[in-house]
Amino acid sequence: MIRSVVQGCGAYLPERIVTNAELAGKMETSDEWIQQRTGIRQRHIAAEGEFTSHLAIKAAQRALERAGLQGSDLDLIVLATATPDLTFPATATRVQAALGMTKGAAFDVQAVCAGFIYGLSVADSMIKNGLASTALVIGAETFSRILDWNDRGTAVLFGDGAGAVVLRAEHGEGTSHDRGILANALHSDGRQHDILYVDGGPSSTRTTGFLRMEGKEVFKHAVVNMAAVVGEVLDKAGLTAKDLDWLVPHQANKRIIDGTGRKLGLPPERVVVTVDRHANTSAASIPLALDVAVGDGRIKRGDLLLLEGIGGGLSWGASLVRW
């Protein structure tokens, strides 16, 4: 059977780092509150004139380099973002042009913090159906542009960044020992639309709007839905938590990450945590975390990884990947 096998990953973070202490100088918050409630110590913020596409292009170039491939080898780009450069066309087409890719298709998917899992699943399905053979999946965001800097309840939580993986069609045996994406699970529940949203858009207000969140409500759903979806994706692949080498979760809150790790019975050293350095970068958080753990040698070829994330919609999902 055809498997979508990861050939390389890459990431990019804007240069400017904003610490909790710097935010505490601008709004009524403290390093202590932010660290205790979320685990965040700092976040990267894009420079004036630095767009989501710029971050995405840099992450994509690094992923291609690690994969030993060029932009012209790609026949698919799926870019997960909730902060596109423009309302249209897809930010993915800017990345496509910059990488020198002239065949195939490039488009955006929008599932907010679950966007990378949605993007991986779409690319995996297209590869398995013969619609693509070499795909780039990117998560890239500039959430700093949609934050209400007067709302301390949300402004301290997010950061900017991008991460990417290159997938290539390869033949597998059809067993859980195959390298590549072994299973995906996706869900959304539109009844929870109003607990995490942006209060603007081209069709409603003609403005971009700001992020609004009922944090406690989202937290409750996150804990329950993450516990369910990690079990679901393991069942689909006929595996159990004991088979896992790494949990690479969406990085929104250390307490949610710890809860999911505990539910799986994984020791903390098997859970990749970057929320302290990157804060919540929405669709970029999982590939950014992947890049850190691959870069420092923790994640090795053949390891079994569980990726999971939840965000506005609500939308959530998980992917099981043999690296």
Ligand code: UT7
């Ligand atoms: O990526 C998409 C998914 N998003 C998430 O997963 C986020 C999920 N939610 C969370 O991570 C947490 O709910 C938050 C980190 C957003 C908030 O933590 P919490 O423990 O749920 O706190 P809270 O919102 O209930 O606020 C507790 C208190 C409030 O004060 P009172 O009413 O108890 O006096 C807030 O006004 O903390 C106050 N507060 C702050 N204090 C200092 C809220 N934000 C801040 C702040 N600094 N930045």
